[in-house]
Amino acid sequence: MQQEVVLALLAKEPSHGYQLRARLRQALGPLGDAMNDGQVYVTLTRLEKAGLVTSERTAGMPDRPDRKAYALTARGQQRVAEWLAEVSWPKPDLAEFHLKLLAAAAAGLADPVAIIDAQRRELLRRLRDAQRAAMAEPDGSEAALLLEGVVLRLQADLRWLEACERSWTGRKVRL
């Protein structure tokens, strides 16, 4: 879990770890299922060591143990502001795949078209899963918008694979 994400969730008000976890689950929907329950706490501990958050033990309810409430420090607030202003976009590793095809062909180790086919099968399975998850989300769900992004990216990757295939199908590869 990216530290800045957890920091930003604390910008509105101090929260308990379990509240942050619930907020993340709501925002990510089925995509958050892979998230380990302990991850938020691990991240909070790191942030505290780095002086970006402070914690205060609050009295527990009768049915619950004491819990720590986390709040941003001044430096934590500054880091959130910087993060919001940053322009970044996740990088799919196209270069690695491209170089894999070139290396496979050059060394005669594998047929690039077979590598492309295997990759396409994997992406289509992911597309199927992401689409099914998107269709299962109720109207107006936060996670549906995220899933739409995942679907669109997979479509773009699949289109690039088509271009890869067209290019490699014509070339002579000695195996």
Add this chain to the structure above:
Amino acid sequence: MNSGAEAMVRARGLRKEYGKDESLVRAVDRVDLDVAPGESLAVMGPSGCGKSTLLHLLGGLDRATAGELWLAGRRIDQMSERGMAALRRDAVGFVFQAFHLMDELTAAENVELPVLLAGRSPRTARRRAAELLDQVGLTDRARHLPTQLSGGQRQRVAIARALANRPQVVLADEPTGNLDSEATLDVLRLFERLHEAGQTLVIVTHDARIAATADRLISMRDGAFIDETRLTGGTSGQLGALLNLDG
């Protein structure tokens, strides 16, 4: 198995050629295919790969140059024109990219038409159309003409029409080809529901989204099948891997 009894669609050595000698084109080149009852199959490939021709052969819209073909256990490659017409009407539901609705008829009348042509009473036709338009979520558009409907709504009417005579197989040619992202999702949902209801589906497309709804995917190039993938049982339960959330 020579009878083709278990498969809903079965083809052996299916071939379709155009022209001759130098200009001979093999649009479909020695295709073997089995589609199980209730299976959803997608055939993907670039335009001109022969996938539409293949679909036309499977549905009896066109005749093969060579090969054997069965639909729901019946051998159809040597069937008479009359037999083929009845088969297209009763056993096959077609969905096309350009919808092919009758512009002079309302949505409901478009769906009623194949029921009437199959010799049922107007009352039965009306009931069936109302039921199907309800299934595709267009009850309130039943009296609209196609020109008064959006592309997505027209395709949903076309899907309702394809189902009118409870076909054994639905054949779809680029069903999302003319639709925007939102309307595509509606059609995807409909196809998922049909699939869950046990409808046998064959979809030819170059849209990865509709192809990804299928159980099985075949890639086609230059008239031949080059790759086959089972899409079920993939990455389920690991959607988070799509986002590197576990990092």
